[in-house]
Amino acid sequence: MTETLEIVSFRLKPKAAGDFVAQNGIVTDWLARQPGFLSRHLGKREDGSWIDFVRWQSLEQAQAAAQRIMAEIGDCEAMRAIELASVAMSHAVVALSMP
Template sequence: MSTIETIRFRLRDDVETEDFIRRNRYVETEYMERRPGFQSRETAVSEDGEWMVSVHWATVEDAEATIGAFFGASETQDFLAAIDLPTVSSGRYQRVGR
């Protein structure tokens, strides 16, 4: 059964949107897409500046393995440096239907 992870956060005050988009693209292509079970990833931003990333995984184990390694991976450090870490909230959902 596939798993969907959501991560919501705000950027640090000194990070410009275009700079974050570059960092986000890098973490997606150089880290996320190379992880076992990765299916897709979407990034969106609200009118008030809150960001949301949605990631689809083949299994919950694939999701857990990736998040377990995420904070220590060299490919993710530039991305993480842009995020106001105290604002991070996440959720994990099991896909239903289709």
């Protein structure tokens, strides 16, 4: 298996309510149960956009989770807050990893 980074950038809807980080508990819990999940880092950029880095054991496991997430938890508060048209996802093979 080739360790993979999933990089997702997005914006929240203009009228998204509540604490987005707190709302992400259900997303983090769901990810933690997925085969191949290693870690997640969610960050907010200075321009107000967000970036989500998820580390997987393989690209195949990352892609399998991406195909299921909306069907399984797409209606949770955190997912509803995201402006879907702004979502950009890419994957990269891990070339260097440090603790």
